[in-house]
Amino acid sequence: MAVITEATPNPNAMKFVSDKQIFPGDKSVSVRPGETSDYTILNELMELVEVDNVFGYQFFITITKKETVSWKTIIPKVEAVMTAHGY
Numbered sequence: 001m002a003v004i005t006e007a008t009p010n011p012n013a014m015k016f017v018s019d020k021q022i023f024p025g026d027k028s029v030s031v032r033p034g035e036t037s038d039y040t041i042l043n044e045l046m047e048l049v050e051v052d053n054v055f056g057y058q059f060f061i062t063i064t065k066k067e068t069v070s071w072k073t074i075i076p077k078v079e080a081v082m083t084a085h086g087y
Helices: 040-046 071-084
Strands: 003-007 013-018 029-031 051-057 060-065
Touching: 003 071, 013 071, 029 040, 040 051, 040 060, 040 071, 060 071
Parallel strands: none
Antiparallel strands: 003 013, 013 060, 029 051, 051 060
């Protein structure tokens, strides 16, 4: 399995797409600072100091990073969390 990283119109957000469904159903889920989710993967991503917020729906997670952080720093960390969860 592989995670594909895609740019979004927002330069501070990247979409991480899996070929395996991450979130069942038709509802999206998002987590902002100070919040938690029923999904462990989202909570672990929010624990990364570079992450501002996360949004997930079915086969993807969108990460919004803090403005001062480089994507080169955060992409490997996000991919490692996703891989650890089997995506």
